[in-house]
Amino acid sequence: MNDYILTIACPDRIGIVHNVTGWLLKRHGNIIDAQQFGDLETEQFFLRVHFHLPVAASIDELHADFATIAIKFNMQANIYDAKRKARLLILVSRQGHCLNDLLFRTHSGQLPVEIAGIVSNHNDYAGLAQSYQVPFHHFPVTAETRISQEQQILDLVKQENIDLVVLARYMQILSDNLCQALSGKAINIHHSFLPSFKGARPYHQAHERGVKIIGATAHYVTADLDEGPIIEQDIERVDHAMSAHALTQVGSDVESLVLARAVRSHVEHRILLNGNRTVVFR
Template sequence: MSDIKPVSQTHVITASCPSQPGTVDVVTRFLFEQGFYINEIHSFDDTDQDRFFIRIEFRADTATNFNRDDFCQQFGERASEFEMKWELASSPYKSKVVIMVSKHDHCLNDLLYRYRTGDLNIEIPAIISNHPDLEDLAKWHDIPYYHLPITKETKPEQEAKVFQIIQDSEADLVVLARYMQVLSSDMCKKLSGKAINIHHSLLPGFKGARPYYQAYDRGIKLVGATAHYVSDDLDEGPIISQGVETVDHSYYPQDLAAKGRDIECLTLARAVRCHIEHRIFLHGKKSVVFAK
């Protein structure tokens, strides 16, 4: 007989509701009564906004059939008493992530490596770019590559093609991995809450062209990056993750850029991981992030 135990299915429930007594108990007690084991739990009560947030990862003690419909119906009845907005996700599930990129390849390379090694539990149905430069990289990974150059005159038409690819791919998330085009207001609205951008500084920071040269001229002592959700206000969307490292007077612009590339890769990957693991709640202009 084999000593290998069957692997239990893992589930994640996320919920938010008005702050009130019993919000943790209503979820944990239900899971206990149903015979589930809690692997991980995070909660936060925003006393300024009177809003409660909770994320619980759970499993059965043994591998059993999980009836999603029964679970949702029964938990929904209890959650309604607390005006809870909630979602349930179950393994195994790979989020479909469409990546948009221009010429800089460092963030794309990092995401592809994490995808290839299984570090990020994702599928990449498409890579979209306004330049042809990275097509060979996509082909090496056997991922469809769409070259859609954009000018002021062709932007509406090309963005419509971009959005069609996203829809056809049934993407759960769009990642702007140094995609150097500003999305239109309409596109931002369509992708609200499901598109992550990486910015080459700690926001707010040095905006416009040649940011690392601006930083060098100012004698900057910190280099950072910010991953945030795309919004209609340029680089003002809810922040998910930020990375920072100290530098000093010996760093020339090219040194700052190299350091920045490393931070951008790590910060973007962290934000993607938080999104696909259902660790983020959008909370007005902010986000609540239950990172590991």
């Protein structure tokens, strides 16, 4: 199947959709699905088009052919092969529920990705990785070795042609340099409904505050801790009888679901940045 996805972000003006559909018509393309959004506040326009071509074309060829329109409308335009599976590198520490969920969803065909490797600063999940025949990389880290350990991660990203790095409860704060190197292609799951309870031990913070709702947030990684553009969130109701440990158990399920949704949205090219916010097409 010669299926492709075109995503566009640009200043909103008349003629954008007309020019895009005209380009597709010229190439005898058939639109399978299209979604658009015009932000009245930022005056930005966002578009995602899933289309089919009768004759296969390379991504470079399509980009070159579309360049005239992209320049005309000052577009950030990207074209992707809709059938190509994204390659993931998962980072994890000692909480493995999100890792286990991503492995199962991928293995069972629910998540259209290839998990190229797992990196951890502990050895706890080497056996789990082996059971799924996924390479496991033990990169221990201390304050003294952080720079070299993060370089190992970057080397692996390059070596394995990684499209997305997933922080599946990786409990290390990334350096500014690593955040910049992975900008736009690293997703973190934070175990609270941001912007509430940032930082460490959010379930204990929530328990002390006596909240009635807890949640989880998947966001892009930035140098500002837990401040990256939010991709996906969900919540669960809790009550006064629940301990911090009980909140953690409930929250673990929410985290796994939220992270899987965020990963799917990213690899299906449904997310466009709108400043420090996101447009997520369903």
